[in-house]
Amino acid sequence: xxxxxxxxxxxxxxxxxxxxxxxxxxxxxxxxxxxxxxxxxxxxxxxxxxxxxxxxxxxxxxxxxxxxxxxxxxxxxxxxxxxxxxxxxxxxxxxxxxxxxxxxxxxxxxxxxxxxxxxxxxxxxxxxxxxxxxxxxxxxxxxxxxxxxxxxxxxxxxxxxxxxxxxxxxxxxxxxxxxxxxxxxxxxxxxxxxxxxxxxxxxxxxxxxxxxxxxxxxxxxxxxxxxxxxxx
Amino acid sequence: xxxxxxxxxxxxxxxxxxxxxxxxxxxxxxxxxxxxxxxxxxxxxxxxxxxxxxxxxxxxxxxxxxxxxxxxxxxxxxxxxxxxxxxxxxxxxxxxxxxxxxxxxxxxxxxxxxxxxxxxxxxxxxxxxxxxxxxxxxxxxxxxxxxxxxxxxxxxxxxxxxxx
Numbered sequence: 001x002x003x004x005x006x007x008x009x010x011x012x013x014x015x016x017x018x019x020x021x022x023x024x025x026x027x028x029x030x031x032x033x034x035x036x037x038x039x040x041x042x043x044x045x046x047x048x049x050x051x052x053x054x055x056x057x058x059x060x061x062x063x064x065x066x067x068x069x070x071x072x073x074x075x076x077x078x079x080x081x082x083x084x085x086x087x088x089x090x091x092x093x094x095x096x097x098x099x100x101x102x103x104x105x106x107x108x109x110x111x112x113x114x115x116x117x118x119x120x121x122x123x124x125x126x127x128x129x130x131x132x133x134x135x136x137x138x139x140x141x142x143x144x145x146x147x148x149x150x151x152x153x154x155x156x157x158x159x160x161x162x163x164x165x166x167x168x169x170x171x172x173x174x175x176x177x178x179x180x181x182x183x184x185x186x187x188x189x190x191x192x193x194x195x196x197x198x199x200x201x202x203x204x205x206x207x208x209x210x211x212x213x214x215x216x217x218x219x220x221x222x223x224x225x226x227x228x229x230x231x232x
Numbered sequence: 233x234x235x236x237x238x239x240x241x242x243x244x245x246x247x248x249x250x251x252x253x254x255x256x257x258x259x260x261x262x263x264x265x266x267x268x269x270x271x272x273x274x275x276x277x278x279x280x281x282x283x284x285x286x287x288x289x290x291x292x293x294x295x296x297x298x299x300x301x302x303x304x305x306x307x308x309x310x311x312x313x314x315x316x317x318x319x320x321x322x323x324x325x326x327x328x329x330x331x332x333x334x335x336x337x338x339x340x341x342x343x344x345x346x347x348x349x350x351x352x353x354x355x356x357x358x359x360x361x362x363x364x365x366x367x368x369x370x371x372x373x374x375x376x377x378x379x380x381x382x383x384x385x386x387x388x389x390x391x392x393x394x395x396x
Contacts, residue, residue: 046260049259
């Protein structure tokens with residue numbers, strides 16, 4: 001164990017680039033881009049790519065970056081908590097057990113955010129300036145979809161409900177549409193809840209980094225910043 | 233480590249960083265191409281344009297995976313080199329101590345032998361250890377006898393031989 005930590009801890013460039021890329025994307029989509037706008041969708045897709053790359057890197061990446069280096073394990077967490085309680089500092093090459101749980105939680109949340117976003121937006125618009133998509137509707141088809149819905153509603157209204165069984169097809173179409181609308185709202189809800197959860201996790205993550213830095217030194221931060229923890 | 237010339241390791245760091253940046257850009261491009269191809273596929277069906285787009289997307293994804301794999305190898309090599317250097321440094325001093333023990337050198341003789349290995353002559357060793365030159369010369373001849381060599385150069389070459 002002793003000689004395993006001869007070298008100072010430093011994350012590899014893929015981990016750093018994806019980490020800070022995702023940070024930039026989250027900040028960009030939280031503050032800069034309008035909700036559901038073309039740029040929001042583009043930044044979201046960039047985030048999805050970075051996340052996908054990081055998850056791929058978890059399978060084929062460097063030793064510290066692979067999932068096998070930081071399995072989510074409650075047993076390890078309880079050991080870790082006991083260490084914190086007794087004030088012993090054990091250095092970890094990869095995430096510490098609590099940090100590992102945080103990483104998985106953030107990735108899972110990001111997957112929900114990205115997934116619901118993609119379902120709402122469809123493929124990225126060719127010209128991000130052209131789409132100023134209003135809240136939630138998202139995507140180039142936003143207005144069209146709304147028009148379609150109105151049209152269908154009118155069509156449905158024109159058909160007397162009493163006919164019942166005879167208008168199976170339109171009724172089904174109507175149901176589909178309603179399901180679609182509910183689906184859209186569902187995804188919008190998912191997107192928003194997941195994003196709020198993400199903010200909470202980010203706050204916890206920062207608190208965790210701060211706590212660990214005070215407990216066991218600057219290496220935690222240094223390992224993630226560009227050029228940090230150089231060996232000299 | 234501080235006095236060592238830095239350029240080679242810095243070059244390797246930059247090389248891995250460059251590959252990493254390319255992999256990241258490729259991943260983003262692959263994501264957009266894939267999303268675009270899927271969008272076109274659902275809109276227009278399987279046209280020639282979509283097939284080509286899908287091919288490009290596939291090539292990009294394959295590039296990302298291979299790039300990541302290549303990067304992993306680069307990083308593993310760098311780590312192995314670093315470990316080897318540490319091992320080599322520690323190993324030589326370990327090896328020297330083991331030899332001294334095997335030859336049955338006393339503690340004082342081991343000290344003298346180490347100075348001899350570092351190139352000091354009998355007078356210098358005597359000065360460093362605060363001993364009489366005659367004592368040190370006697371210890372040196374004891375050491376040579378135990379090591380089976382006839383001179384200081386012979387003693388040094390025993391260890392140099394291991395490294396070459």
